[in-house]
Amino acid sequence: xxxxxxxxxxxxxxxxxxxxxxxxxxxxxxxxxxxxxxxxxxxxxxxxxxxxxxxxxxxxxxxxxxxxxxxxxxxxxxxxxxxxxxxxxxxxxxxxxxxxxxxxxxxxxxxxxxxxxxxxxxxxxxxxxxxxxxxxxxxxxxxxxxxxxxxxxxxxxx
Amino acid sequence: xxxxxxxxxxxxxxxxxxxxxxxxxxxxxxxxxxxxxxxxxxxxxxxxxxxxxxxxxxxxxxxxxxxxxxxxxxxxxxxxxxxxxxxxxxxxxxxxxxxxxxxxxxxxxxxxxxxxxxxxxxxxxxxxxxxxxxxxxxxxxxxxxxxxxxxxxxxxxxxxxxxxxxxxxxxxxxxxxxxxxxxxxxxxxxxxxxxxxxxxxxxxxxxxxxxxxxxxxxxxxxxxxxxxxxxxxxxxxxxxxxxxxxxxxxxxxxxxxxxxxxxxxxxxxxxxxxxxxxxxxxxxxxxxxxxxxxxxxxxxxxxxxxxxxxxxxxxxxxxxxxxxxxxxxxxxxxxxxxxxxxxxxxxxxxxxxxxxxxxxxxxxxxxxxxxxxxxxxxxxxxxxxxxxxxxxxxxxxxxxx
Numbered sequence: 001x002x003x004x005x006x007x008x009x010x011x012x013x014x015x016x017x018x019x020x021x022x023x024x025x026x027x028x029x030x031x032x033x034x035x036x037x038x039x040x041x042x043x044x045x046x047x048x049x050x051x052x053x054x055x056x057x058x059x060x061x062x063x064x065x066x067x068x069x070x071x072x073x074x075x076x077x078x079x080x081x082x083x084x085x086x087x088x089x090x091x092x093x094x095x096x097x098x099x100x101x102x103x104x105x106x107x108x109x110x111x112x113x114x115x116x117x118x119x120x121x122x123x124x125x126x127x128x129x130x131x132x133x134x135x136x137x138x139x140x141x142x143x144x145x146x147x148x149x150x151x152x153x154x155x156x157x158x
Numbered sequence: 159x160x161x162x163x164x165x166x167x168x169x170x171x172x173x174x175x176x177x178x179x180x181x182x183x184x185x186x187x188x189x190x191x192x193x194x195x196x197x198x199x200x201x202x203x204x205x206x207x208x209x210x211x212x213x214x215x216x217x218x219x220x221x222x223x224x225x226x227x228x229x230x231x232x233x234x235x236x237x238x239x240x241x242x243x244x245x246x247x248x249x250x251x252x253x254x255x256x257x258x259x260x261x262x263x264x265x266x267x268x269x270x271x272x273x274x275x276x277x278x279x280x281x282x283x284x285x286x287x288x289x290x291x292x293x294x295x296x297x298x299x300x301x302x303x304x305x306x307x308x309x310x311x312x313x314x315x316x317x318x319x320x321x322x323x324x325x326x327x328x329x330x331x332x333x334x335x336x337x338x339x340x341x342x343x344x345x346x347x348x349x350x351x352x353x354x355x356x357x358x359x360x361x362x363x364x365x366x367x368x369x370x371x372x373x374x375x376x377x378x379x380x381x382x383x384x385x386x387x388x389x390x391x392x393x394x395x396x397x398x399x400x401x402x403x404x405x406x407x408x409x410x411x412x413x414x415x416x417x418x419x420x421x422x423x424x425x426x427x428x429x430x431x432x433x434x435x436x437x438x439x440x441x442x443x444x445x446x447x448x449x450x451x452x453x454x455x456x457x458x459x460x461x462x463x464x465x466x467x468x469x470x471x472x473x474x475x476x477x478x479x480x481x482x483x484x485x486x487x488x489x490x491x492x493x494x495x496x497x498x499x500x501x502x503x504x505x506x507x508x509x510x511x512x513x514x515x516x517x518x519x520x521x522x523x524x525x526x527x528x529x530x531x532x533x534x535x536x537x538x539x540x541x542x543x544x545x546x547x548x549x550x551x552x553x554x555x556x557x558x559x
Contacts, residue, residue, distance in 0.1 A: 004350055005175050012178040016280075019215060027300065057301045057418065082319035082425055085368040086311050090294050091279035091287035093306035101311050101367075103319075103420045112420030114315075116305050126368050131322040150304050 029060045032071060038147035041139040043074040045109045054109035076137035077157060078106040083117065083129030098124060104135055104154055117154045128156065160259030164393035164404035165556065167197030167386035168518040173350045173379040173506035175275055182217050182273040183229040185382040190230045190269060193384040198400035204386070205263040206236040210250030210270030212243060212509040212544075215292035217273055226271065236263075243296055244459060246270065247383070247513020248412075248542020248552030254387045255407055255554075264392045270511035271382040289378055297546055298417060310367040310375055310460065312419075312547050317370075317462035319425035324477035327465045329369050331480040333360035335461035336373045336503060338489055343500025345529050348515070350379050350506030374461040379506030383515035405521045409442025409555030411435060419547030428463075430551035431470035431543065438553035439472070444537075448473045448487075448494050451555075452535035453523045455516035457543035458501040468496075471541060471553070490530050498523070498530040513542035517554065524558040 027034055036042045046055045046069035048062035055062075060069055083102030093099065100119050103112035117135055119128065134157040145151040169192035171177075171185045180188075194200060207230075209223040219225065223239035240250040247270045254268035279288035290308040297307045321327070337357060343349035355373065363372040388396055393404040413433035416422060422429060435447075444450045456471070458464035468479035473494060482488045488496035499505055499519035502512060520538035522528040528535075540554040 004352075007174065009176075009178050014178070016278075017218060019218065030300070057298075081420070082315045082322060084311055084314045084318055084370075085365070086306070086308070087364070087368070088308070088310065088366045089287065090291045090306050090308050091282060091284075092291060094279075094282055094287055096306065099306055099311075101305065101307070101315075103315060103425065105420070111418065112425075114302055114305070114307070114418070114420060126318075129318075131319070148304060149301050 030058070033058050034147035037139070037151045038145045041142065043076055043137055043152070044071050045074050045106060046070060047072045055111060056106050056109040056113050072108060074106050074108050078104045078135055080129055080131060080133040080135060081105055081112045082131065085124060085126060085129070100124065100129065102129060115154055117156070119156065123156060161261055162390040163255050163258045163387055163407045164390065165385050165407065165521050166388045166393050166396045166400070166402065166404055167193045167199065168521045169193035169196055169384050170348050170515050170518055171382035172348045173381035173508050173515070175350060175377065175379065177273070177380045182222060182271050183226050185273070185380070186226040186269055186271045187230050189271065189382040189384045190267065193267070193386055196400070196402065197386045197396055199265070199386065199396065201231040203265055204232065204235070204267045205265050206257055207232050207267040207269060208250050208254040208257065209237060209239045210246040210268070210510040210514055211239055212241050212246045212272060213274070213292055215295065216277065216289070218276060226269070241510070242544055242550045244457060244507070244509060244544025245513060245542045245550035245552050246510040246544065247515065247517070248540065248554065249550070250514060251385065251517055251554060252410055252412055252552050254385070255410055258387050258389050264389045266387045267384065268387060268514060269382070269384040270514040272508040272510045273380045274378045274509065275380055286378065302546070310370050313460045313463050314367045314370050315419060316425050316428060316466060316547060317460070320466055323426045326477070327462055327480040329361060330357060331465060331483055332369070332374055332461040333357040334483045335458065335464050336360045338483065339458055339497050339501040339503035342490065342498050342530060343504025346500055346505065349500045349504050351377060351504055352500065370460055370462065376459050376502035376507045379508040381506065381508035381511050381515070383511040383518055385514060385517060385521070403525050403558060405524045406557050406559065407554060408557045409438040409444065409553070411438030411441065412552045413437065414545070415549045417546050417549055427476065428466055428470045428543070428548045428551070430549060431467055431541070434551040434553040435471040435541070438555055442555035444555065447471065447539065451494055451537050451539045453498065453520065453532045454494055454496045454539040454541070455499060455501065455519050456496050456541045457513070458497055458503050459507060459543070461503065463548065464496070464501070467541060495532055498528065498532070513540065513552065516540055516542065520556050524556060
């Protein structure tokens with residue numbers, strides 16, 4: 001079994017570099033969504049005022065009806081549509097493995113969000129991530145919340 | 159109807175983990191030189207260029223296309239860069255096709271290049287984790303990237319949904335795709351990962367994103383590929399001089415699905431693939447692809463994704479794609495061989511070049527110059543996929559007259 005990873009090369013020089021841009025960016029119309037997470041530990045989706053489709057992640061306009069959506073507070077409960085256990089990851093996540101990623105449909109919503117399910121070592125098996133598995137939201141302690149998507153995660157709702 | 163368009167030249171630069179003795183623009187130059195030789199043209203004969211270069215972080219350069227444009231001698235001619243994730247190559251061919259079919263240009267260079275493995279993580283001293291971090295900026299940066307998304311996790315979720323819906327594909331069926339594509343790459347000098355494997359080798363490899371294992375996944379590569387597309391009149395002139403057969407593009411389809419996979423009502427179907435392939439087959443007048451096509455190159459970034467693509471491209475009913483690999487239909491010598499080049503799994507994934515490289519394999523098959531030649535191949539199919547949860551898809555039918 002030999003791929004070509006170890007082929008030899010002529011002499012070459014290598015240099016270290018990085019591409020970094022700093023931002024102070026606005027989340028615009030999503031301010032309410034992130035503020036509710038940070039300040040009140042509440043999840044909000046949106047619902048189209050015409051067709052009633054529930055968006056989570058929220059969007060303020062329905063792309064089908066081209067009309068505004070309204071905010072809807074969620075119960076924080078939902079179910080798995082599909083999930084995976086990642087045992088490899090992006091460089092800034094290699095110390096957090098394994099990570100469980102799943103599409104989760106909140107009960108009041110019509111689409112699923114891709115998010116993390118925090119599982120104990122015992123729980124961390126594909127058989128515990130079957131379609132329809134009930135999950136519930138858990139927020140980080142208030143002092144750790146920054147108003148970001150990472151302020152919450154999901155756990156099995158047993 | 160668009161004007162007829164033919165592919166009159168092809169070339170590739172070998173896909174390897176690294177080409178440390180080449181800059182991306184020199185790889186582009188070498189590939190351009192070869193494609194001009196194949197078509198017996200000079201750079202002065204090219205009216206316009208389309209560049210497939212996916213990720214600015216890979217090249218460590220924004221607008222890398224203008225650097226390539228200069229380096230290959232296209233100064234003061236039009237050049238357009240395409241960047242649509244893993245489907246960059248397919249979309250580059252579609253864009254070059256549009257340019258010729260519209261009558262705007264007569265002879266167009268379609269060139270894909272990527273230098274992905276300069277990315278390097280100083281903490282783990284490894285390249286791939288940093289490379290997938292560069293890719294993760296293609297996921298929604300508010301809702302998806304902060305959670306640690308990477309391509310295998312993104313592409314495994316539809317496969318997991320398919321397993322839930324239909325009870326397949328099994329890990330064994332996926333392993334067979336790995337064995338097939340690594341094996342098909344044996345003897346292909348452009349391939350990064352030619353390997354004779356057994357199903358057990360694949361099943362024993364470590365989990366990356368369950369149930370995908372290491373040998374279910376393609377590897378990222380550095381490399382390049384190119385084509386020259388020409389109008390009917392020009393194609394006949396060029397091919398008369400070069401002695402090569404013109405390969406006609408007779409079907410083109412494309413469609414982009416939702417960026418948020420969770421918006422899709424049937425996660426187990428790659429609906430962009432359904433839309434793009436149907437549009438493409440309709441244009442090419444194909445009603446039964448598995449019978450009418452002689453050879454296909456599918457975007458097999460992951461084994462399970464290849465199996466779902468059999469279904470979504472209409473080669474099998476939903477839930478029955480696994481039979482095509484289990485029963486040998488997509489193997490060399492089967493009814494519709496898939497990825498005789500080795501695909502992404504066997505050749506590697508030099509992202510912006512990948513779709514174009516797979517297109518060059520179809521052209522070789524139709525010219526009768528392929529390494530694993532399908533006897534008397536007349537119609538070939540190219541499928542190019544990318545983006546979050548396979549959002550982008552381009553399909554192209556090519557034919558020999």
